[in-house]
Amino acid sequence: MKIQRDFLTAYELPRPARLASNLYAACFPLMKLLPARYILERAKADGKLLRCGKVAETTSGTLGLALAMLSATEGFKLTLISATSLMDEPLMSRLRNLGTHIEIIEDPVGSGAQRERLTRLQAILEEQPDTFWPRQYDNPDNRLAYGKLAEWITRAFGQVDCLVGCVGSGGSLCGTGEFLRDLFPDLILIAVDTHHSVLFGHEPGPRLLRGLGNSLLPANLHHDLIDEVHWVGALPAFASTLQLYREHALFMGPTSGAATLVANWYARAHPDAKIVVILPDEGHRYQHTIHDRAWLAQQEGWPVRLPDAPVTLERITERSESEWTRFAWARMPRKTDRRDIDSS
Amino acid sequence: MIWKNPAALSEAGSGVLGIGDGSRLQVGVGRAMGHHGELLQGVFEGEDGRLLRGLVTLPLDRQQSLATFWPRDQGEIRARPPDRKKAARAAALTLAHLGFSRMAGDLTIESDIPVGHGYGSSTADVIATIQAVGSAAGVALRRSTICRLAITAEGASDAIAHHDQAVLFAHREGKIIEHFGGELPPLIVIGIQTDFSPVDTLTLPPAHYDHQEIEQFRVLRGLLYRAVRQQDPVLIGRVASMSAHISQRHLPKPRFDQVAQLANTYGACGVQVAHSGTLIGALFDADQRGIGTHIARFVRALERNSLHRITAFTVNVDGGILS
Numbered sequence: 001m002k003i004q005r006d007f008l009t010a011y012e013l014p015r016p017a018r019l020a021s022n023l024y025a026a027c028f029p030l031m032k033l034l035p036a037r038y039i040l041e042r043a044k045a046d047g048k049l050l051r052c053g054k055v056a057e058t059t060s061g062t063l064g065l066a067l068a069m070l071s072a073t074e075g076f077k078l079t080l081i082s083a084t085s086l087m088d089e090p091l092m093s094r095l096r097n098l099g100t101h102i103e104i105i106e107d108p109v110g111s112g113a114q115r116e117r118l119t120r121l122q123a124i125l126e127e128q129p130d131t132f133w134p135r136q137y138d139n140p141d142n143r144l145a146y147g148k149l150a151e152w153i154t155r156a157f158g159q160v161d162c163l164v165g166c167v168g169s170g171g172s173l174c175g176t177g178e179f180l181r182d183l184f185p186d187l188i189l190i191a192v193d194t195h196h197s198v199l200f201g202h203e204p205g206p207r208l209l210r211g212l213g214n215s216l217l218p219a220n221l222h223h224d225l226i227d228e229v230h231w232v233g234a235l236p237a238f239a240s241t242l243q244l245y246r247e248h249a250l251f252m253g254p255t256s257g258a259a260t261l262v263a264n265w266y267a268r269a270h271p272d273a274k275i276v277v278i279l280p281d282e283g284h285r286y287q288h289t290i291h292d293r294a295w296l297a298q299q300e301g302w303p304v305r306l307p308d309a310p311v312t313l314e315r316i317t318e319r320s321e322s323e324w325t326r327f328a329w330a331r332m333p334r335k336t337d338r339r340d341i342d343s344s
Numbered sequence: 345m346i347w348k349n350p351a352a353l354s355e356a357g358s359g360v361l362g363i364g365d366g367s368r369l370q371v372g373v374g375r376a377m378g379h380h381g382e383l384l385q386g387v388f389e390g391e392d393g394r395l396l397r398g399l400v401t402l403p404l405d406r407q408q409s410l411a412t413f414w415p416r417d418q419g420e421i422r423a424r425p426p427d428r429k430k431a432a433r434a435a436a437l438t439l440a441h442l443g444f445s446r447m448a449g450d451l452t453i454e455s456d457i458p459v460g461h462g463y464g465s466s467t468a469d470v471i472a473t474i475q476a477v478g479s480a481a482g483v484a485l486r487r488s489t490i491c492r493l494a495i496t497a498e499g500a501s502d503a504i505a506h507h508d509q510a511v512l513f514a515h516r517e518g519k520i521i522e523h524f525g526g527e528l529p530p531l532i533v534i535g536i537q538t539d540f541s542p543v544d545t546l547t548l549p550p551a552h553y554d555h556q557e558i559e560q561f562r563v564l565r566g567l568l569y570r571a572v573r574q575q576d577p578v579l580i581g582r583v584a585s586m587s588a589h590i591s592q593r594h595l596p597k598p599r600f601d602q603v604a605q606l607a608n609t610y611g612a613c614g615v616q617v618a619h620s621g622t623l624i625g626a627l628f629d630a631d632q633r634g635i636g637t638h639i640a641r642f643v644r645a646l647e648r649n650s651l652h653r654i655t656a657f658t659v660n661v662d663g664g665i666l667s
């Protein structure tokens with residue numbers, strides 16, 4: 001066994017799970033440790049981040065936790081800007097115990113208050129210009145960080161025919177996908193998104209499934225790499241997350257459920273293909289929500305029957321939280337006007 | 345070779361074996377093969393997280409350097425041909441390592457490895473010499489010791505001391521970054537010398553790789569591990585082609601794209617290059633049925649395109665299938 005440099009260097013790597021004869025999962029305790037470490041190390045090497053320097057980011061999700069863990073071990077002073085709708089108490093107390101300073105923006109509509117959070121961040125950067133901003137959405141180092149995942153995949157599985165992953169910033173799927181496609185040009189890349197995320201042309205709106213999707217278009221999403229897009233509603237994602245636990249004892253977060261739903265479907269339809277799916281985080285943070293039957297029972301539309309297959313769209317449109325749709329994106333370049341995006 | 349005086353081990357002073365008395369040395373012979381460049385070359389993360397320059401050598405065992413060392417207890421080390429100064433230095437270093445620092449000798453190198461195209465002629469001379477001196481002292485030197493002495497003699501080395509074992513080798517430090525756990529799968533290589541003028545491979549400035557390339561090397565390292573474990577020549581070809589492709593940005597070889605295209609058309613698994621040389625090799629799966637026909641067509645296509653300096657050799661193929 002290889003002893004890693006320190007605990008987090010070992011913890012940042014996934015463990016393999018076989019979900020079907022032709023489907024493997026890369027199960028991360030916390031995938032965002034990869035970009036967090038890579039971005040901080042590059043910033044340090046370039047002199048943008050000093051020893052014991054300041055770091056600020058507008059995330060409430062797993063990148064925030066990863067930055068907090070690395071800031072604790074490396075001695076950085078971290079400020080995270082979040083919104084009331086995004087921050088849950090268990091995560092908040094973990095972050096505080098790691099020594100993170102948290103600022104919370106009021107967000108009565110529950111949209112995530114992305115713009116307001118960015119405005120607050122801008123103010124911090126102006127007040128304290130020596131603060132380093134990781135910029136996960138646009139910083140290309142977010143993608144480069146996934147050389148480690150691509151290495152892990154080639155080492156364990158060799159040639160892969162299809163890679164399935166969630167898209168939030170685009171870093172994990174486009175980073176890993178680009179490295180692998182350099183070697184295997186025919187690799188199919190499947191992006192997993194959710195309704196009312198603007199990433200692949202939906203109108204923005206409230207989203208119950210958090211961690212994937214976005215209300216802004218990040219530069220790290222390279223549309224022209226993507227073969228196929230799936231929009232998984234929150235309810236089938238939750239149901240799939242429970243099934244992953246029930247059938248494989250894999251205790252993961254809801255975005256892992258969404259990705260697994262899509263990957264299983266593709267694997268059934270392509271028995272001769274070797275498929276890898278990326279599962280970004282574990283279930284602990286969702287113990288009192290998605291993994292809690294009482295909480296689930298309160299969700300409108302629950303229980304939901306897991307569909308066997310997605311509805312194939314001819315034209316990109318949003319559907320309800322209990323639906324699952326797909327669109328043959330076919331490596332189209334980035335489009336900003338959704339009316340340009342249809343298959344006709 | 346005879347083990348002359350085991351007791352010398354315990355009383356060894358400056359060296360491992362001797363006490364400076366040449367009476368226990370006799371004529372020694374050593375042999376090392378050349379190579380056909382690399383399957384992979386770049387920078388890689390070492391155990392401690394630091395980046396190291398490293399490579400995976402493609403051995404070429406048909407071309408060899410043979411070193412013979414005649415010990416003498418006076419004077420200095422005389423090399424024949426006299427220009428093999430690095431080999432002479434390696435002989436002196438090895439003598440000192442073994443505790444015979446006051447000894448000298450005559451070193452003869454007979455090599456059919458061409459100089460200056462990336463065939464590793466100089467390293468083969470050095471390694472053959474170290475083995476010859478070891479054999480003169482009756483010692484089989486460890487591979488890691490051979491590599492360390494070679495680096496001291498030459499400044500850089502390749503992994504040829506590890507023969508056909510697939511290792512990722514830090515050629516400036518002389519140590520293994522990763523042992524892939526086996527030998528390379530059976531390959532037939534069609535080598536092409538793209539340029540007539542030799543280059544001084546050791547004086548080339550080291551390539552400056554960007555961050556994207558450094559991450560690509562990581563992925564190639566993972567795939568090479570898998571290729572060796574699975575004995576998969578197709579994956580070896582993918583790794584080599586990608587590494588060669590990256591190398592084109594740093595030390596472009598004339599007509600690389602054309603050779604790569606032809607290799608692809610005629611069923612090669614991929615192409616490799618001498619990253620600091622003029623060689624390109626097309627890699628074929630030696631176990632594939634009917635591969636001889638593919639190769640013959642490929643060679644004719646090369647000749648039609650006025651690529652005439654062609655060689656063929658095998659790696660880890662049982663029996664001589666190339667006559």
Ligand SMILES: Cc1ncc(COP(=O)(O)O)c(C=O)c1O
Nearest residue numbers: 167168169170171172211255280
């Ligand atoms: C739980 C979870 N899943 C998936 C993603 C999407 O990953 P990426 O930002 O690399 O597209 C994220 C991103 O924050 C996440 O936190």
